[in-house]
Amino acid sequence: MSSGETFSVGLLVRLRSGGPQMTVFSVEDDVVTCHWFVKDELKQKPFKADQLQEAEIEQMSDHELARRIAFILEKDKRSGDSE
Template identity: 50%
Template sequence: MSSGEKFPIGKLVRLKSGGPDMTVKSKTDSSGYLYTQWFAGKKLEQGHFQVDSLEEVKPKPEAE
């Protein structure tokens, strides 16, 4: 499965080791990395991570 199939642009992900929820911003070519972005307070941060180090963030059910 390619990185684009596993985590499409806009998908919420997190490092398997923990950390903030991040949004997939763009895909790289065949190098196995994804570019992500997240907010640290009010500051928008960006980074690129190997696909195998990421996991999908499951949406939390909304309280009624």
């Protein structure tokens, strides 16, 4: 994605300078908060939108896929609890 485009929650992104694949967790103005895992530890950090680009989809292990699905389900459960 080029600078100025919007990112949507759930999109896989990567820093323009490289690094791990991350999942967009929230977007507010030009700040995109991303989540990613380092081993079994969930990391979270806000980035300026112009630091990010859409990531190419890469193969992931069954373990990584299960972890990401569990995370999404937990997020949905938490957002449902607040309504």
